[in-house]
Amino acid sequence: MRVWSKSALKSLLLPGVVLLAAAAVSGRAEWLTRSVSVVDLYYYTAFGVGLLLAWRFHSGRVFSALILLFLANRAVEFFAAGPIPTAGPGRTALEAVSFLLPLNFALISTVRERGFTAPVVAPRVLVLFLESVFVAVLCRPQPAAGSGLFHGALLNRAWFAWTGVPQLSWVALAVALGVLMTRLVTYRKPAEGGFAWALLSSFVALSVGGVGPLARAYFATGAVILVVSIIETSYSMAYHDELTGLPARRAFNEATLALEAPYAVAVVDIDHFKKFNDTYGHDTGDDVLCLVAGRLASVTGGGQAFRVGGEEFSILFPGKSVEEVTPDLELLRATVGKSVFRLRGSDRRFAPRGPDRRKSGAKKKGSRDRARTLPASDPRDLSVTVSIGVAGPDPRHPAVDGVIKLADQALYRAKDGGRNRVEVAVAGGVRPKKKAVRTNR
Numbered sequence: 001m002r003v004w005s006k007s008a009l010k011s012l013l014l015p016g017v018v019l020l021a022a023a024a025v026s027g028r029a030e031w032l033t034r035s036v037s038v039v040d041l042y043y044y045t046a047f048g049v050g051l052l053l054a055w056r057f058h059s060g061r062v063f064s065a066l067i068l069l070f071l072a073n074r075a076v077e078f079f080a081a082g083p084i085p086t087a088g089p090g091r092t093a094l095e096a097v098s099f100l101l102p103l104n105f106a107l108i109s110t111v112r113e114r115g116f117t118a119p120v121v122a123p124r125v126l127v128l129f130l131e132s133v134f135v136a137v138l139c140r141p142q143p144a145a146g147s148g149l150f151h152g153a154l155l156n157r158a159w160f161a162w163t164g165v166p167q168l169s170w171v172a173l174a175v176a177l178g179v180l181m182t183r184l185v186t187y188r189k190p191a192e193g194g195f196a197w198a199l200l201s202s203f204v205a206l207s208v209g210g211v212g213p214l215a216r217a218y219f220a221t222g223a224v225i226l227v228v229s230i231i232e233t234s235y236s237m238a239y240h241d242e243l244t245g246l247p248a249r250r251a252f253n254e255a256t257l258a259l260e261a262p263y264a265v266a267v268v269d270i271d272h273f274k275k276f277n278d279t280y281g282h283d284t285g286d287d288v289l290c291l292v293a294g295r296l297a298s299v300t301g302g303g304q305a306f307r308v309g310g311e312e313f314s315i316l317f318p319g320k321s322v323e324e325v326t327p328d329l330e331l332l333r334a335t336v337g338k339s340v341f342r343l344r345g346s347d348r349r350f351a352p353r354g355p356d357r358r359k360s361g362a363k364k365k366g367s368r369d370r371a372r373t374l375p376a377s378d379p380r381d382l383s384v385t386v387s388i389g390v391a392g393p394d395p396r397h398p399a400v401d402g403v404i405k406l407a408d409q410a411l412y413r414a415k416d417g418g419r420n421r422v423e424v425a426v427a428g429g430v431r432p433k434k435k436a437v438r439t440n441r
Contacts, residue, residue: 016197023221039213046223058115064124076210084209089139095150098169102176194229198222241307244293252306264317266390267407271419273311301328322392387414391425
């Protein structure tokens with residue numbers, strides 16, 4: 001899989017770069033420094049809406065990040081008590097906050113999302129409370145022990161004369177961004193990109209002093225970026241299959257609405273998947289689905305793959321005829337057949353597949369008694385094959401629904417013909433006499 005895929009670049013750049021650029025352009029406008037009420041409205045609306053959405057969508061990580069941003073800004077403004085801090089408690093607060101903020105972002109991003117419940121949120125709020133006490137202790141009336149804790153310089157101080165953020169904080173920022181970027185490339189989730197851009201926006205706020213309308217605008221922009229990440233995550237969950245990462249049925253249905261002749265629709269089904277799933281277990285079955293989905297995502301010929309349910313996938317080829325895409329489908333079929341899958345471990349269990357097993361992850365009472373462990377053996381290399389039916393519009397079936405039915409009929413002929421093959425829809429949509437049994441796929 002390519003590291004810098006199109007989806008990864010999109011998650012990285014949008015919408016964070018747009019929102020941060022808009023904040024930078026607005027920050028240069030003279031009216032911003034005079035329109036304190038407008039900035040305050042933007043500020044409190046961003047955080048209020050963000051906290052509400054984080055609670056509503058059970059996003060404990062984003063909720064914690066929003067609280068972190070809000071406390072960071074309030075701490076600097078409280079101890080600065082006025083203009084941009086250049087010395088005293090305000091300066092100490094700015095340095096402490098700029099060091100702790102990126103480290104907290106890195107920590108929050110690595111915590112597994114476990115929803116929005118008191119046992120989940122309470123420990124994070126407690127950590128933020130303890131850090132607030134720590135900053136308050138550092139910011140006691142000067143001179144105070146620890147006020148110069150973050151004054152250390154690793155490079156020439158003159159290089160950082162343009163900012164009040166100490167060098168140690170820039171190191172912390174680099175470490176945090178490294179963690180966030182690694183997670184973004186690994187998981188390709190909107191929230192990971194949102195964390196990175198929200199951290200950058202808040203760091204810009206600290207670089208301009210951490211107080212005043214401009215700093216508030218940047219902190220609010222960080223909150224807006226996190227809000228958008230919640231919306232993008234919800235969209236991704238609705239339109240993408242969580243297991244395979246492919247677009248889901250809802251996305252498929254919308255994509256078919258935009259199809260205009262010529263086009264081709266291919267229906268792909270994993271051969272003997274139920275038997276494979278029952279033999280090696282649902283975890284291995286999920287791994288097989290991911291393997292096949294990865295091959296389908298790289299289909300040639302300009303096709304786009306979708307997971308439409310269970311072990312069934314569909315591929316749309318806009319602007320292509322059936323004759324044009326058949327070689328690409330043959331290549332795809334051969335590629336899947338040559339792919340080797342390593343069975344992880346030797347303790348795969350035999351368990352009937354239930355409709356809610358993969359969703360809930362819960363084991364039914366007595367399932368352990370029914371499970372049967374396979375005989376111990378060395379890890380084995382397994383392979384799967386797929387059968388494919390493909391169809392395009394014709395005078396008798398010009399509508400997309402009719403074309404999909406023709407492709408499904410062609411898929412059944414591929415099953416009847418021995419599986420691991422590509423079948424083109426019969427002209428006129430005449431179903432063969434021999435019918436495949438759907439449960440034996």
